[in-house]
Amino acid sequence: MDAADFKAVRDAVRRLVREDVVPREDEIEETDAIPEDIRRKAADMGLFGYTLPEEHGGLGASLHEDVQLAFEFGWTTPAFRSMFGTNNGIAGKVLVNAGTEDQQRHWLPRLAEGAVASFALTEAEAGSDPSGLTTRAVREGDGYVLNGSKRFITNAPLADLFVVFARTGEESYGTKGISVFLVEAGLPGVTVGPRDHKTGQAGAWTAEVFFDDVRVDGASLVGGEEGAGFGAAMKSLIRGRIHIAALCVGMAERILEESVAYAASSRQGGRPIGEFQLVQAMLAEIQTGVLAGRAMVLDAAEKYDSGEDRRLRPSATKLYCSEMVSRAADLAVQIHGGMGYMRGTVVERCYRDARLFRIYEGTSEIQKLIIGRALLKDAQKGVK
Numbered sequence: 456m457d458a459a460d461f462k463a464v465r466d467a468v469r470r471l472v473r474e475d476v477v478p479r480e481d482e483i484e485e486t487d488a489i490p491e492d493i494r495r496k497a498a499d500m501g502l503f504g505y506t507l508p509e510e511h512g513g514l515g516a517s518l519h520e521d522v523q524l525a526f527e528f529g530w531t532t533p534a535f536r537s538m539f540g541t542n543n544g545i546a547g548k549v550l551v552n553a554g555t556e557d558q559q560r561h562w563l564p565r566l567a568e569g570a571v572a573s574f575a576l577t578e579a580e581a582g583s584d585p586s587g588l589t590t591r592a593v594r595e596g597d598g599y600v601l602n603g604s605k606r607f608i609t610n611a612p613l614a615d616l617f618v619v620f621a622r623t624g625e626e627s628y629g630t631k632g633i634s635v636f637l638v639e640a641g642l643p644g645v646t647v648g649p650r651d652h653k654t655g656q657a658g659a660w661t662a663e664v665f666f667d668d669v670r671v672d673g674a675s676l677v678g679g680e681e682g683a684g685f686g687a688a689m690k691s692l693i694r695g696r697i698h699i700a701a702l703c704v705g706m707a708e709r710i711l712e713e714s715v716a717y718a719a720s721s722r723q724g725g726r727p728i729g730e731f732q733l734v735q736a737m738l739a740e741i742q743t744g745v746l747a748g749r750a751m752v753l754d755a756a757e758k759y760d761s762g763e764d765r766r767l768r769p770s771a772t773k774l775y776c777s778e779m780v781s782r783a784a785d786l787a788v789q790i791h792g793g794m795g796y797m798r799g800t801v802v803e804r805c806y807r808d809a810r811l812f813r814i815y816e817g818t819s820e821i822q823k824l825i826i827g828r829a830l831l832k833d834a835q836k837g838v839k
């Protein structure tokens with residue numbers, strides 16, 4: 456989209472977040488759900504498909520535009536973004552990057568209008584490293600029969616479509632022989648477990664999903680090619696890491712604003728606590744992290760869109776920003792003192808919500824491995 460159109464979208468998102476979602480954060484926390492009227496407004500604005508291609512009903516946002524919207528989404532409870540995040544990210548992008556024309560024509564307009572897609576990769580013994588996944592799809596006639604289970608699947612209780620990764624090759628371990636299928640939620644044999652009870656991110660629903668002799672036709676194989684699932688998953692996850700980093704920056708900006716306001720108004724010994732130098736030092740650390748994180752996100756998104764770097768920068772940015780927002784939340788609780796430990800305080804909720812960012816889309820430890828291996832690979836090329 457052109458600059459003027461994107462600015463209008465970004466401004467509208469900011470108004471929706473700050474005028475509609477922020478005032479109802481306590482309600483979302485208490486009910487563990489996004490109010491239906493907020494969901495409708497998000498759908499009407501095109502947020503369920505803002506990164507999907509325009510020819511399929513989306514807004515066609517680039518990653519550089521995506522992260523600027525994610526800065527705004529990060530200002531409020533992560534559940535708001537999670538409601539449509541899988542459509543625009545890890546699940547929807549599998550269809551965009553690897554789907555056949557027929558698959559794209561059938562599903563992408565539906566997702567853009569508000570149907571929900573879930574990315575069903577993670578299993579009990581296959582998290583950041585999918586090489587251990589055991590869900591299997593066996594060819595029968597013109598279709599496949601799927602058996603297995605998935606864990607921690609975002610939006611599973613709401614999903615219309617599961618993007619399911621399963622083994623079709625002879626291998627029982629490793630990244631080869633993994634394929635990806637489009638499985639409608641209502642098919643016989645598809646069962647969604649109860650919602651998970653998480654530490655934070657209330658309103659963002661995750662659950663186990665079970666596939667018991669689920670029959671799908673051959674047209675459900677993404678791209679019509681067996682064995683391409685691992686590459687499709689990694690391509691989506693790499694892009695998603697930069698998006699998650701942007702959410703972390705948005706949350707850290709909210710944390711900073713809350714902390715500065717509290718430090719300026721809360722008094723101890725007859726003076727605002729913000730006048731104490733150690734409080735100022737904590738505020739300075741949060742601010743520095745925000746500025747550094749924002750710069751990293753914008754640079755990584757630009758290099759991703761250009762194709763210059765789709766390997767090292769996404770991992771480095773996700774690693775830094777997810778660690779940074781956790782540190783910012785911890786400092787904010789310290790600045791707030793006893794109030795920071797009380798439910799109903801924004802920074803207390805952020806403290807719980809932020810912790811997950813260091814785990815999903817690849818843990819901090821996995822990001823370090825990716826970065827280290829990329830550096831060594833580049834060095835070895837130079838030696839040769």
